[in-house]
Amino acid sequence: MAAGDPERARYCGRLSYLCLKLSLITYSTTFWVIGALVLAVGIYAEIERQKYKTLESAFLAPAIILILLGIVMFLVSFVGVLASLRDNLCLLQAFMYILGLCLLIELTGGVVALIFRNQTIKFLNDNIRRGIENYYDDLDFKNIMDSVQKQFKCCGGEDYRDWSQNVYHNCEAPGPLACGVPYTCCIRNKTDIINTMCGYKTIDQERLSVQNVIYVRGCTNAVLIWFLDNYSIMAGVLLGILLPQPAVRDAGGGHHRGAQAGRAPVRGRPRGCPRPRRGRLLHVLPGLSQSPSPANQAKPVLWAGPGWGCWSSRQLAVGASRDTAEGPHAGLWVTKFLLRDC
Secondary structure (H helix, E strand, C coil): CCCCHHHHHHHHHHHHHHHHHHHHHHHHHHHHHHHHHHHHHHHHHHHHHHHCCCCCCCCCCHHHHHHHHHHHHHHHHHHHHHHHHHCCHHHHHHHHHHHHHHHHHHHHHHHHHHHCHHHHHHHHHHHHHHHHHCCCCCHHHHHHHHHHHHHHCCCCCCEHHHHHHCCCCCCCCCCCCCCCCCHHHECCCCCCCCCCCCCCCCCCCCHHHHCCCECCECHHHHHHHHHHHCHHHHHHHHHHHHCHHHHHHHHHHHHHHHHHHCCCEECCCCCCCCCCCCCCEEEECCCCCEECCCHHHCCCEEEEECCCEEEEECEEEECCCCCCCCCCCCCCEEECEEECCC
16 A cells, blocks of 8 residues: 555545534534524513413414524524534534433334324314314414415315314304305305405305315315325435434534544654644643654654644553553553644
8 A cells, every 4th residue: 555545544534524524513513502492482482472471372372383493493593503623522422322312212203193094183183172172262373374375275174164164163153154154165266355254154165166266175185285296396305404414413423433543653754734823722632652762753743633733742552451451552652632733
């Protein structure tokens, strides 16, 4: 093997490490910003919700869900940003384990939802009916339901008859809303003037007789059909979220391997390596026995490797200890102190 091959291998490894590090920083920073935005929106929505003293159910208070989701995303992503910027192996491992747990929860939830599809749909329909009961009392649910019904052209959870669960829309209730549905269930052109009474007296009618007046399909099925029709887009979004998570494990391992590779001494100053200068003390390498430096190793040398950059260091010999005599460090000259050059 040529004399320059080990040096080339180290610098190729460093290049791949830097690419992975940049990807990790970008991924963590993106979700850190998204988490901060979600948290801000959740806090704002909760403040507005408290003004109207709406219901406090977790399902009926999306603001609470947004706050919790924002806190988790912000804290976890902050750990990732800090770990990637500081090259801290402990934080990288913590970030790796947290993302691994999140990945496991995501996959488990998806598999359970697919296996128990009918139960999942029933659960969603039951919760939507409970929300419909308090439609006019909870502004969060009202806004979400109105938006879903308009965007997905649907009405109610299972179908339009779910609106009979509301005391104002029940056919036995007094008032003009009795036996009707909200205007967001109505079929209309964008140029038409909004008629809030367009769903008057439709709940007790058959589907065929009202299908030209209101949307008769339920929103649960409408959303599921939309997901199936746009599975390629959803698959891309899911892959964008899931794929970087296993990559973090490689980042943690790559950082460790880069540190191991960075312990091989390189005489002189390699091409592309900045001239070293003294800096602050970083840390002491663990698990290595020490002995005085021989005369021919007393001069400072340069160490270069993936994840370490260029360092100015003093040499200490590895003793034939039980930890290193048979390990990857046997017979190597290693640094006791590493001094940052920037």
